[in-house]
Amino acid sequence: MHSMARMHFPLPSRPFLLLPHLFLLLAATVCGAKVPAIIVFGDSSVDAGNNNAISTFLKSNFRPYGRDFIGGQPTGRFSNGRVPTDFISEAFGLKPTVPAYLDPMYSIKDFATGVCFASAGTGYDNATSNVLNVIPMWKEMEYYKEYQQKLRSYLGDDKANFILSEALYVVSLGTNDFLENYYSSVPGGRRSQFTVRQYEDFLVELAAGQITELHRLGVRKVSLTGLPPMGCLPLERTTNFFGFNECVQEYNNVAVEFNGKLRKAVNRMNRQLPGLRMVLSDPYELFLEIIRKPSSFGFNVAQRACCATGLYEMSYMCNQQNLFTCTDASKYVFWDSFHPTEKTNQILAGYLTKEVLLPAFS
Template identity: 35%
Template structure:
């Protein structure tokens, strides 16, 4: 379902297998990863702020070492953990606000992400989490610490060669367009333009701080998230009493992703000449898993593993809920977030050595 416009940006999202031998060695010039965004990359920052949008409780984290609920919104690893492994840096990318983060952790990268965050201040206010501006301020604090540890010259080298990952935007569409049905800025398209302007401002702030290698994820097929499927199935619509994807929401995601790729192209051609910004397509692998689950060894791609799998996520997915016998057979862990298996497939099929070579060369 990829758009024709997207194909013109193929050099930003070429596909290769993650199983290519010695891939970690190939990319070991990358000293660190710094991640910004929402629950897809929050390794536990929300544990340390005043918000109910938390998952520092079982069954979250049940498939991590020692079954520790670190604050990751899934049963195990996040995409940034797999990315860190892929680059040969470390097995898990920690949360910056974790008091156990060491100097060495900081030198090799941390996540500033916050579950529930978005590009719209209204989204962030609703969840009472960290917006991108606050995440950037935390990055500045981290940079000060790095300079104290290794000095200015080495710190500048780390930042210039580090990998910056951004994953954000889903909550804005989910909360402010689909759940409230009171679309800001008049239409979904106009709202997307507003969101992308805010994202552009963030790109420019990162660039001003020295970032030169940035990967940004597009939107998933939001219409296939179990919570959306459930809402459609119980409301008067063409999908009433059916557990199927909302096609219009998916079209909205495709339109956003095309606009995002155009924004990247324009920035590289105009103001950010010496930067490398890559679009990471998560839409295609997630939709493929939804439509062809057995192809990936999955048995369920419409409900989450936690509870009924239809509405539970965050604090509502807890130890009182029944859990599916084998999360590796499920695409979704809860009603919003993929399982560790889902994230693994997403990285394996969507993040390739060609894209990483472009960013790390």
């Protein structure tokens, strides 16, 4: 699922009047690697296929997922093609895809310039990963420790330590904590324990703890991704019967509020943790603009997704047997009812790379 599977930056004065293809070119501005590797933690916004290797119903390693990926392969990415971290890797002059750590096709040789530990359906909160039996953040970090050891064995301590300290770490999650946990009907869920503001604060504390632990492990360059306008995901609009299938404003308000709290936490940790350089990559405003004015970015459809009816399907309900799937995903903002198309991922990643990541880490 999706947290977009989010340093504050000013939006340019007229960013949305640019031709859509200019956004698509941003992610391809390769001028030599500014960082030696891209290392990814998070949820389905960035999962490259780790859920293929675990026992969960939340998978996407079948067509039509991946139909526009290199070779038309369904890799376990929740998209018709690449996810944002693939484009970020390419923009930094590294490889065009970041492989999943649990994918048996790859080895430490492949992971030396980029690796993904993300798991679709996870969150900052361990209780969120339990909902769909996916990899919790603490386990993603255990895999990272294992990776550190493998990299040192493969490259030697000096070279490995250079890569580990100079790599860009992308952390992208949070949407599931709200939509699959707090606002869901999970018995004894977090909603019975917290007000939504208290839960936001609880998640920010968890995020700060996780970043602090990564810092202890030698991590120094971090992009923490904010939440998207999660009330505008097709699934949320479909179920907003009394709101005439418009975006759920409460969810969007929570995303904005949570992103503001994350920004304060980022500033605080940059002051407190020696050598840490962390930025907040906040996709909210641009993503909302894409949804509100899709034609400005070359899209035709924003309210429903490409796959199946586009109203509520994802994972196994979005499969090859469904006859309703659109023929051209590039006309759609969303691929399934929870996840953007490759084109949307490319626009968002290109913009955040140009405006936030390259200025901070080049």
